[in-house]
Amino acid sequence: MADPLALFRMMLTIREAELALSRLFADGEVPGFIHLSVGQEAVAAGICAALGQQDSVASTHRGHGHALARGMALEGFFAEVMAKATGLCRGRGGSMHVADLQRGMLGANGIVGAGAPIALGAALAHRTRGTDGVAVAFFGDGALAEGTMHETLNMAAIWRLPLLMVCENNGWAEFSRSDTQVAAKLAAWTAAYGVRHVEVDGNDVTAVTEAATSAVAALRRGEGPRVIEARTHRWRGHFEGDPQRYRDPEEAGRMAEQDPIARTRAALLAAGTAEAALEAAEAETRDAVIAAIAAARTAPPADWMAALSGVYAPVEV
């Protein structure tokens, strides 16, 4: 089981990084569209804490947390989202395509529902090569309306592949309440495919980690796919700049009460972690984010000539 302080630090890193992105976006230092996962950090941190080096993750458009929890370095992350040549994707992908293939992070994804079959393929690769690796497909509750989700769970079930599908159920399908978009409840949907579904408080990082650890162990034993439904909250809009006219302002208060980071902090204190240790963790993560942003600011811009020759593998002569 992951060290609770390490989980706390990971959630803090994601939170600090995303709040910084929000400011950078507002100031025009981050171009394009960004989708923040503020409030959902416990899911990314808890699930990824249960994974090993060899495992694979396919993510969503709201994928910063998954990438960071998978170990993507802050320097490469910020340089990418700030469109620099030193970005891990050399400034060609940006926020919606952060990826770290060395760490089995197969990419955030601009297409809702597209990551699931990619994770399925990764699970297939683990099986074919005879490793005990597993693959995780993160998805949102709105994605359940996409056909690829059904195709993926069906194939994973008939082939009993080591695929963990993790629903970050924040109640929203972009700008619409997901219960107006999707008729099936995830538990019933999962049961229809003969797959085990576990619901967990997605704002409780310990609960998420425990559920993930148990599911991943079952996957490694060859027991077939699993679905974890983590109920959580999307604190921000669908994208930065979303005025959220469709949302009840009182929801914000309810969300803050369940802040996964505040809850973990309180639990750590209650369990005897010194306040000074928590403050040190907070200061260190903040400093790491500041340093990564500073490095990205001085990095060279994305390189057009390199991009032009980066569509295909170099031709061997």
Added chain:
Amino acid sequence: MAELRMVQAVNRALTEAMAEDPAVILLGEDIGAAGGPFGATRGLLDRFGPERVRDTPISEAGLVGAAVGAALSGLKPVAEIMFMDFITLAMDALVNQAAKARFMFGGQRGVPMVLRTPHGGGLSAGPQHSQCLEAWLCHIPGLKVVCPATPADAQALLRSAIADPDPVVFVENKALYAMKGEVEDAPEAVPIGRARIARAGRDATIVAYGAAVHWANDAATTLAADGIEAEVIDLRSLQPWDESTVLESLARTHHLVIAQEAVEAFGVGAEIAARMADIGFDELDGPILRVGAPFTPVPFAKELERAYRPDAARIAAAVRRTLD
């Protein structure tokens, strides 16, 4: 040297690639026990087992997406889409995922997958089982598109496609599956992107691919009876395509006709015509003409499909027109 049907040449290339490299796996609908709807994967399940020859459900989007994920994870999947028409269901995986991964992940990794799929009509298969949709895919940076016209090229090009570090769409003409041809026991590699001069000639160049190569050869035979020597270039690869071979031929013949089974408008021929009108402008002594299908869906009735499909007569007429 063996005489093989086109579909057997495909089967041989798959067998060889799988025997050589355990990372090569197959995914597709009814490719296992059934051996594929056209028999391209016959015998492979028995030889390589169900882990490497995966019969998938009828889930084109899911199976091509899984091929992308497997390719990003170190395998070399060869996915089959039963009819090219069904590629519509897998376009996200192909266009937004496979084609873009190398570029948008900054070169961290490529997607070494092949998507095999049969196109083409002539079988009264109707509007949803006969289309030639390759031009769509040629339009997508990151994809390669190949379309062999002979069993020898089917074998060699499929080996090259499987060995390629990037996603390759391997288009097989289903009307050619039964065609026989010699395949060497240890054939030379055919690199993707190199055309073949199928017939030499000095008066006009006919560029074609897939089934149209054979119509072009027939047209050249007809024209030869009237003393017109047409050169036939079999493109073999559509993306990338062999610009220099076409330009060199045009520089000798000064007349160009491009023939394809696909709908003529906005097709592969349009791209070749536009490029040659640019870089080959000084060589041209007549208009560049295209021969392709009319702007309608592929009809079912035999007499309608006969009227719809381009053929040797139309190609010969185009050559005469540009020489006129």
